[in-house]
Amino acid sequence: MLKSKPRIHKFPRTDGPEPNIGEVQRIEDGSVLEVEGAGQVKLMHTPGHTQDHVVVYLSDLHAYMISLQKILDLSPSQIYPGHGPIIQDPIPKIEFYIKHRTERENQILAALSSQPQPQTPGQLVKIIYKDTPEHLHLAAENNVNHHLSKLLKENKVENKDGLWRTC
Structure with missing residues (x-):
């Protein structure tokens, strides 16, 4: 009812x-x-x-990373995605995605740890994406926000009024 x-x-x-x-x-x-x-x-x-x-x-990096690990644990020889071609030998591709996201996460944590004050996602973009053209910073900030949400779920960062710091 x-x-x-x-x-x-x-x-x-x-x-x-x-x-x-x-x-x-x-x-x-x-x-x-x-x-x-x-x-x-x-x-x-x-x-x-x-x-x-x-x-x-719905974009949830935390759930996405868990999903990638589950697929990797299955050791599939092929993946049939909901769209696009069949992926032959998907393990290297999945490992690449996990490694890339983990590297970005580590950059965010290092940037937060290196600053004396809590940071906004925009401030983190300027620290982490130094070689990225400024017109791409909004997209980079979206990426940082996904990572911060994941790290918050894992109790690795704290957010107070839009300012982030490590726990």
């Missing part, structure tokens, strides 16, 4: 009238919703089989 009435979030149709599905909260391309058990998800307008179709994007 439902305790409360479900909330319906919907991207507006552009090719005809809206269906009568009750009270609907309109969403925009790029809207972010808080979802119990998943945290924040981003909604992206991706018209396909209907004009009001959206993709729900």
Whole structure:
């Protein structure tokens, strides 16, 4: 038995009238919703089989790294992804992804440890991505935020008012 009435979030149709599905909260391309058990998800307008179709994007580096390790532990000889070609000999590719993410995590921890004051993700980008063109810093900051969320779940960092430090 439902305790409360479900909330319906919907991207507006552009090719005809809206269906009568009750009270609907309109969403925009790029809207972010808080979802119990998943945290924040981003909604992206991706018209396909209907004009009001959206993709729900959940990015959780912690869960991703656990998933990579689970796949690696299986020692598969091939992987059949949900999209794209079959991956032959996937172990080196999975090991590369794990190594790359671990190296970035270690850079973030080292940068936090080397600073006397807590840092914002933007400040960390300037420390870690010195050789990256500035027009790419926003994307780099998104990456740093994913790592900080993972490190927070692992109790390796603390966040107070958007300022991060190691534990």
